[in-house]
Amino acid sequence: MEKEMSQYSKEMAAQILDMYPVWKDVADTEEYNGETYFKLEITPPSKNVTAPLRIYTYGDEITVSFDSYHGHFYDLENNDGGDAKTLIDQIISDNSAVISYWRDEEWCGSMLLDYSDVPTSNEEHPYANRIKIRTWSGKLDKDITCEPRG
Structure with a gap:
């Protein structure tokens, strides 16, 4: 039986899905090392990438990855731009x-x-x-x- 997500994962999942409501249908959870965490995998329009956009909250941090690049964050959003939302937006902007x-x-x-x-x-x-x-x-x-x- 799957454990409940941590408070951090619950809060980040709610915030992420509030910011990106079109991804609600692909929202999921996964369990690893006894921890249940929030997970999103979004397939991009590009067929050339080796890995889709992945967002997950394992270890009470947000990991964002796309193709062969990834970043780790404690904040979904903050004032200095070093946050998960900034990276997600950079990736999906196509700029x-x-x-x-x-x-x-x-x-x-x-x-x-x-x-x-x-x-x-x-x-x-x-x-x-x-x-x-x-x-x-x-x-x-x-x-x-x-x-x-x-």
Whole structure:
């Protein structure tokens, strides 16, 4: 039998679903290590991503992930912008892109950038021989082949 969610998970679930009511139909819970937590998985329009938008409250923190990027937060919203809602909105706005660096099938690092700041080379991760750019809609997705250094 599944345990009840923590007070934190209940509060965050209510706030998230209040902010994004269109996602109520995909809201769910999951149990891991004896803890029941709130979970959302939202499939983006892009067919190029390796993982959908995931939002969950395990460990009394909010984790937001999309493709090969994720962030951990204690706040859904705060005044400085370092919160889960800001990241969610950046992802679904289609103005930001997840940039991931790869050496063949080995992941070298990821970041979320404004689409106008998307790199064209592997200067940030010189070991990489490929850069994947993934956006919510998929309209701006691309892969860049580059020469690895090191």
